[in-house]
Amino acid sequence: MKIMVHDYGGYSFPIQLSRALSQRGHEVRHVFSKSVLSPQGSLQRKEGDPDHLSFEGISLSAVIEKQSYLKRRQQEIEYGRLLVEEVKRWKPDVVLSGNTPLDTQKLLLKQCHATETKFIFWIQDLYGVAVDRILRKKIPVIGSLIGRYYVNLERSLLRKSKEIVLITEDFKQQMKDWKVQEENLHVIENWAPIEDLPLRSKRNEWSIEHGLHESKCIVYSGTLGMKHNPSLLLDLAVRFKEQSDVKVVVVSEGAGADWLKQQKEKLGLQNLLILGFQPFDQVANVLGTADLLVAVLEPDAGAFSVPSKVLTYHCAGKPMLLSVPRTNLAAKIVTRQESGKVVEPFEADEFVKQAELLISNDVALKKMGINARAYAEEAFDITRITDKFESVIG
Secondary structure, eight states: OEEEEEETTOOHHHHHHHHHHHHTTOEEEEEEESSSOSOOOOOSOOTTOOTTEEEEEEOOSSOOOTTOHHHHHHHHHHHHHHHHHHHHHHOOSEEEEESOOHHHHHHHHHHHHHTTOEEEEEESBOHHHHHHHHHHHHSHHHHHHHHHHHHHHHHHHHHHOSEEEESOGGGHHHHHHTTOOGGGEEEOOOOOOGGGSOOOOSSSHHHHHTTOTTSEEEEEESOOOTTSOTHHHHHHHHHTTTOTTEEEEEEOOSHHHHHHHHHHHHHTOTTEEEEOOOOGGGHHHHHHHOSEEEEEOOTGGGGTBOOTHHHHHHHTTOOEEEESOTTSHHHHHHHHHTSEEEEOTTOHHHHHHHHHHHHTOHHHHHHHHHHHHHHHHHHOOHHHHHHHHHHHHO
16 A cells, blocks of 8 residues: 655654554655754664655745744645645555644645545644634734634544544544544554664763763753743743753754743853754754753643653653643653653743752652653554554555
């Protein structure tokens, strides 16, 4: 079977799925955007890959402009048109598409319907819900109109999809509210490619290069988008400003990282390091450098997003501190597995307090780290995960 796996962001775990599907005899093309700013995986063939696995990156003339709604929409439509051309050329039997803007997904689904290609909508975030909630706050009148458009678009696309993969049971209520057929829904939780993320000691080539191997490091790694709250990371840097042995390390790019850079200069925070996205082969070293890993999510975002970075953190065997709603799947996992601490997004003081307590408690950090890796080794079984996707693909 010819399967196109389209992952707009180019993340590491869908790459592992494409590789696993190809190893089962399927002809797989993994398609992704070369123009989106995100922490991408290793998007190329490696030794031992089947001949029928290929990668195809789609490039625009400029990087996606996330801070300009009109420009971003134009770019996502342009990307969608190029993606449709790739579908026409390759002629897949099935398209599995995730992490995809709705304007792009609309064009892709239309093309699949035209050629009777099975279309599977892989929902990572409830994109329309996210746009609606965020824009209603930023630009109340116009934002509510734009938000309503994307909610309706998302609902329409889901109803037209042959199958739908949800990453959490929590999304099912929204599907019910939108009258999406229940028999088309399949829950497959996200994972991280554990074999690509080996345990690394704090003293490694990356930590030595950046002078972090002898410091206590609180590390944030991943995107800092509209649904995140970078001010919490700033709060950590301010709190530990006078402790020369504690560093707050942010590995990210984009608006959130740019804002932190401005605040760093303004407040003279020498303990705050802001680095760009690192090559995928350095991710294990980045996470290994951490004594404590952190993830943040705005209160409203808990209903439409699950931070997949938390799953990657588990592979590193490091403890974590989350500022996310306790109802979010990521929070439930960390609480259940005792791999870290969770505070609500509005509890900024408690977030800093928990960081203080954890960074000074080596025994607790070690225990949480052991729990984290144990969970990853048990839950991130790519054979079992691929079985589930094959049953949906048919």
